[in-house]
Amino acid sequence: MGWIRRLRNTFASAEGDFDEERRFHIAERTDDYVRRGMAPEAARRAALARFGAVTLAKERTGDADMFRWIDDIRRDAAYALRMLRRNPGFSLLATLCLTLGIGANAAVFSWIEGILLRPYPLVVDQDRLVAVTGTNRGARPDRDDVSWPDWIDLQRSSTLADAFIAEKITGTTLSVGDRAERATGSMVSANYFDAIGVRPILGRGFDAGEDSGRNAHPVAVISYETWQNRFRGDPDVVGKTQVLAGLPHTIVGVAPKGFYGTFVGYAFQFWVPASMQGQFDAGVYKLEDRGARWIEGYLRLKPGVTIEQAQAEMSSIAARLEAEYPETNRGRGVRLYPLWQTPFNNAAALLPTLGVALVVVVAVLLIACANVGNLLLLRGFARQQEMTIRLSLGVGRARLVRQLMTEGLILAAIAAAGGLVVARWLRDALALLTPPRGGVLLRLPGEIDWRVIAASAALCVVSTMLFALAPAMIASNVDLAGALKAEAGVGGGHRSAWIRSTLVLVQMALSFVLLVGGALLIESLLAVRAASPGFSTDGVLTTSVDLFTAGYQPQRAKVFQDALIDRLQTLAGVESAAFSRMTPFSYRSYGTAPIAVDGYDAPPDRQPTADYNEIGPAFLATLGIPLVSGREFTRADDEAAPLVAVVDETMAAQFWRGLDPVGRRVQVRGRWMTIVGVARTARYRNLLETPSPFFYVPLRQNFSAVAALQIRTRQSAASLRPALVREIHALDPNIAPSELISMREQVERTTAAQRISVTILVVFGAIAVMLAAVGLYGVMAATVSQRARELALRMALGARAEDLVTLVLSKALALTAAGMIIGIAAALLVTRLLGYLLYRVSPRDPRAFASAAIVIGAASLVACFVPAWRASRTDPLRALRG
């Protein structure tokens, strides 16, 4: 129950008590001296002097006193700063190691904060936002969007959410003055700006009701950057009209600076109400179609409502809708996600990457702490004398430990401050590592707010515990008798040598794991690059031509498309060219249709669906997708001809079970089409997708004036572009293609997550190995100087220089090997966490383990080269005499 007394002492002011006791003691002693014949003044001085080590005595009783404790901290801090200034080399090295460790962590924290946890600046109550998507029981993956009528019904019936925020990413050509560029924006529900608490700085947000009626409300809010850059900050911009998606829109507001919308990864440039959806989707009006699913949105839960409660409510509403509208809603549900798991923006792609990054930087911090711990141990021996003196002066061991911990904490605090600076530099690193996409402003910022700062401060305390506690305990446990002997001072006892070796083991093991991770990801990236998406990546270029925004009616657009294909095919080096609504590996999504096939009965609660693409003649040949049977579309498959389709092998296998479907029919959205061909299954969205049924329909029979253009050619994008622009301008000088890139580039843009992970792991893996090598060097150098006498003795007894080198090397290599064995065991356990980032590479790939071992081995050899060389140069006489 000591602490209770301690506390009572604190409040009863033990210090005052002791002072009074001391006054009494001195008074009595003075009286005594006076009785023995001293003059009163001299007696008092003598008594005071006799009380002597008054501060020392106070220091010990003061253990029970909080105020004293705070005062001690201040003195410890001042002393620690003096010690750190006195050893600038040590301080610099230790601070550098820790800054690296804490900085890397702070950077990843700030990314997680800015991208996953609170991704939307200026948006209020992000803690209560959850992402909403639809589900489709039959499909794999089963995620889908939500239709507008369903969205409205969910909103009406919900009692647990106080706002439903609908949106869908969209794009258009924004031409202001003589500059025309692609711009990214969003179609939103009318409550959007009110619900997220963002007030436009000019004009207004959207009014209630502006999200209903087909193209009824052509109004737009533009971003601050768009206002500044494209409209030159025009103060009278509100009320002006601007053509968006081929229709004049009235600009009704300017969003505040620093608001980028609610889509992780991209900065939006404009917002229009959902009523304009038909115009932005090239004329396909979905607002009143319960089967057309396109909305990705958010709910704001009422305070105190959990996501599970809200999910239960949403599911029950969805079940009711399913019963009410079976033909559109069979098998359909609704799913809620915490904001950081939002599946429909770049958060989904970055979540595993940031997870890996977090593990990696924690490992780097551990390695850095081990290094600083090693440095402190080494310095502990140098300071042994100081410790001994202070101990024999009566300073408590607890005080000594606290003193050393304070020094550690100050080091860590300096490093944490430096770390936050590093994190600030790295704020935009993710955006720089992410490949650009035409027409999209990337925004992947780190956000350094009080939470990140608090987390970094916590790290600073934890790492101090990690690196300073063991050395402090050892240093304060100096054996007073042993310390008097001359030898003990040089290299420290067996226990600390043992601890230092353990620290190096840990470092070796951790860096081994990081290297294995890096090697696996590199192999995976190589495998991704070597993988075949099922179409040609070399010799095919892609771009897009937006005739819709240019105001073309479908008939005129069709003529333009045919004429352009004819012109391109006459160009030297162009083998073929084809339009399609989508190009593979686009970030936009394919159309999805419910389908029915003669003789195929779906389970009663499921509606079979398949994704499809609308393609022009020779599309399959241009992309190099082989036909298994039948034919692909020709110009004869036009509006007047019977409806036709080409299915892929996966769809053929699922619905016709091995029979050749050519000549049979499939019902798509209620329209029967005859199958004329079967194409080999390709990848359509990314390299990692699992095959699901996919089919093609002729672009002519399902027209879109916004179309991708694929060109099979030997020329590079740069050399073909002038010719392409010339041919387009010959048809219409007002139209320009968007960026022209190779299909290889198009595919690689989908591997950004892998590439970021590789970069992070390789950079930090290299840093980790470097730190570990420094640690090994420190231990070996200490060993050599510690054993200088022994080495000298061996040399005097006839050992050759090589023998001494072997001695040192064998110890170093034993440490390395032991560390590697631990590392292999650890790596076997944790590399599985890379999961989805690994493509066609086993998490236990022996090549990755072997290359990590080689790198660690080489680094160890380099690290112990100098100590070994020094050992071989031992001068027997000097060492023995010294």
Added chain:
Amino acid sequence: MLRRRRKPDALQGTLDLLVLKTLSRGPQHGYGIAAHVESISGDILRVEEGSLYPALHRMEHLGWIAADWQTTANNRRARIYKLTRAGLKRLDEEELRWERLTKGVGKVLRFA
């Protein structure tokens, strides 16, 4: 909680013994304890205030002695310490230990 792990060394134990023994004669203040030890030992033993008061406070924490403020004959407020039951038991143990220690040391000295 390093304080608790700290083992009493021989010297500290000796001071404890002297204090407990002095208090077994009756309650006394810190100065009185020091003066008693010094005068009885003929000034061979000198009690340092820097050791005495921490020892008193420590023993008080341990419950071997108890203290309260009283006014002395010359009208000064003094903190008077007295032995508790636990302290009495401790005194016996310490005396026994001390006898064993001096006996052992004596043997060694005679032998060498």
